Amino acid sequence: MNQRHVKLKGACNFRDIGGYTLDSGRNIKTGMIFRSDRLSKLTTSDLRCFEALEIKCIIDLRDEQERNTDPSRLPKTNTPTVNVLSLHNNRTDIKNLKIKMLTGKLGEMDFREFLLSEYRHYINQHDNELKKNI
Numbered sequence: 001m002n003q004r005h006v007k008l009k010g011a012c013n014f015r016d017i018g019g020y021t022l023d024s025g026r027n028i029k030t031g032m033i034f035r036s037d038r039l040s041k042l043t044t045s046d047l048r049c050f051e052a053l054e055i056k057c058i059i060d061l062r063d064e065q066e067r068n069t070d071p072s073r074l075p076k077t078n079t080p081t082v083n084v085l086s087l088h089n090n091r092t093d094i095k096n097l098k099i100k101m102l103t104g105k106l107g108e109m110d111f112r113e114f115l116l117s118e119y120r121h122y123i124n125q126h127d128n129e130l131k132k133n134i
Contacts, residue, residue: 010041039072051075
């Protein structure tokens with residue numbers, strides 16, 4: 001198993017993005033920045049693990065409908081600050097992806113290319129917003 005992966009029952013894609021080397025040659029510090037899928041299904045043991053990571057801030061990239069339909073479950077003590085940064089509102093490529101997913105026409109390469117383009121989009125188009133929220 002990838003040592004960056006944090007095993008949580010309720011979030012299948014929770015991982016530390018530390019350790020990666022930047023273009024400058026410096027490494028991202030481990031234990032500082034995590035990425036995840038939704039946090040709405042965290043179990044009680046997941047919440048204890050989450051608290052142990054001492055996460056202070058969450059940047060929620062979901063749109064309003066996703067947040068309302070599937071609200072995050074967070075620790076009751078030492079609750080992190082949640083900053084909302086909806087990056088995909090009204091994006092045609094997101095809508096097209098959802099249509100492909102719902103109709104079963106989404107291929108593995110489509111999804112991989114989509115994710116790569118999304119991460120590039122986040123950094124290239126929203127770097128100042130991300131910096132303000134970290």
